[in-house]
Amino acid sequence: MKYQTVLNNNITRCDICPRYCKLKNNQEGFCKVRKNIEGDIVLTTYSKTTGLAIDPVEKKPLYHFLPSSKVLSFGTLGCNMGCLFCQNEHITKIKDTNNYPLEYITPLEIAQCAKKYDCKSIAFTYNDPVIFLEFAIDSAIFAHKLNIKTILVSAGYINKAPREELFKYIDAANIDLKGFSEKFYQKNCLASLKPVLETLKYIKQKTNTHLEITTLLIEGENDDEEMIKNECAWIKNNLGCDTPLHFSAFHPAYKFMDRKRTNINTLLKARDIALKEGLNYVYCGNIVNIETSSTYCKNCKNLIIERNGFEVLKNNLIGSNKCKFCQSICDGIFN
Numbered sequence: 001m002k003y004q005t006v007l008n009n010n011i012t013r014c015d016i017c018p019r020y021c022k023l024k025n026n027q028e029g030f031c032k033v034r035k036n037i038e039g040d041i042v043l044t045t046y047s048k049t050t051g052l053a054i055d056p057v058e059k060k061p062l063y064h065f066l067p068s069s070k071v072l073s074f075g076t077l078g079c080n081m082g083c084l085f086c087q088n089e090h091i092t093k094i095k096d097t098n099n100y101p102l103e104y105i106t107p108l109e110i111a112q113c114a115k116k117y118d119c120k121s122i123a124f125t126y127n128d129p130v131i132f133l134e135f136a137i138d139s140a141i142f143a144h145k146l147n148i149k150t151i152l153v154s155a156g157y158i159n160k161a162p163r164e165e166l167f168k169y170i171d172a173a174n175i176d177l178k179g180f181s182e183k184f185y186q187k188n189c190l191a192s193l194k195p196v197l198e199t200l201k202y203i204k205q206k207t208n209t210h211l212e213i214t215t216l217l218i219e220g221e222n223d224d225e226e227m228i229k230n231e232c233a234w235i236k237n238n239l240g241c242d243t244p245l246h247f248s249a250f251h252p253a254y255k256f257m258d259r260k261r262t263n264i265n266t267l268l269k270a271r272d273i274a275l276k277e278g279l280n281y282v283y284c285g286n287i288v289n290i291e292t293s294s295t296y297c298k299n300c301k302n303l304i305i306e307r308n309g310f311e312v313l314k315n316n317l318i319g320s321n322k323c324k325f326c327q328s329i330c331d332g333i334f335n
Helices: 107-116 129-145 160-166 182-188 194-206 225-238 264-276
Strands: 004-006 012-014 034-037 040-043 052-056 070-074 121-124 149-154 172-176 210-217 245-249 282-285 303-308 311-315
Touching: 012 040, 040 129, 070 107, 107 121, 107 129, 121 129, 129 149, 129 160, 160 194, 172 194, 194 210, 194 225, 210 264, 225 264, 245 264, 264 282
Parallel strands: 070 121, 121 149, 149 172, 172 210, 210 245, 245 282
Antiparallel strands: 004 012, 034 040, 052 070, 303 311
8 A cells, every 4th residue: 555654563554644543463544444454554445335326416515517417426434534423424433344235346347337327427425535545546547538527525634645646536526624623623523624624725726626615514513603704714715715615404413313403594694604705606405495506606696507406407507607697607617
């Protein structure tokens, strides 16, 4: 494995993410899928998935990348984040990966499957692709050979060198910015905010990867007005006001089963704050609301892409990315 360092006393350090897990022989990392086998860190879930699914690209969520197109989605097991509110804990928090029924499929077969079912892209999702980096990169290489785009859905908790390699192969990404405070990340994600912000800046400033951001709002944890203002100001100053931002509703899960679902008014308030802070494309997710799922021209404010959930009802773009009302460019990749 490329991203590792052999230390003293037969210990090998995994250098994929900021956890830097130091592993003895036969020991697994925090993620449960990267394991020290006789001195080498091995990805134990390479070519193994929890299953394939065909989704609308809007479900990732990506609202400014190939609207209405189909995406072939897949993931594996484990995660390098420790989110107490994880919405996919049945695959990310599994203690023994050997007891989970996984399907074997090669990177080439994934690309061929996407081509067969007319999927314009493949998505590395469900659990964090950072931990199955080699599998994701190899799948991306075969996908690009068949003219299929690649999508990364991730928390962005990754070190510099593997990040630079990974994003050579990624066409679009949705990064979970889980809350805008170090305290929130340490308490609820067992992680740190700073590496995520570094990933966001790297994607926007150093790559051609289309970027969108999702923040899952949990009332009483990361929905504070000042925290949301700070997040939006940081996005505007570091990533630009044209970076799409999705505020999504939380539902009780994992260690947060005693918490209530996010009220729609909490989402609407966050969206209003973001718009007032100057962000041009702000959405509310995990609810059915046409107004907050639709895209509006940043210049004339007319509706240019109308959505109901993940379904596109109307598309008022002309020439691939121009508002039909004022001819202003809508930011994103639309064909």
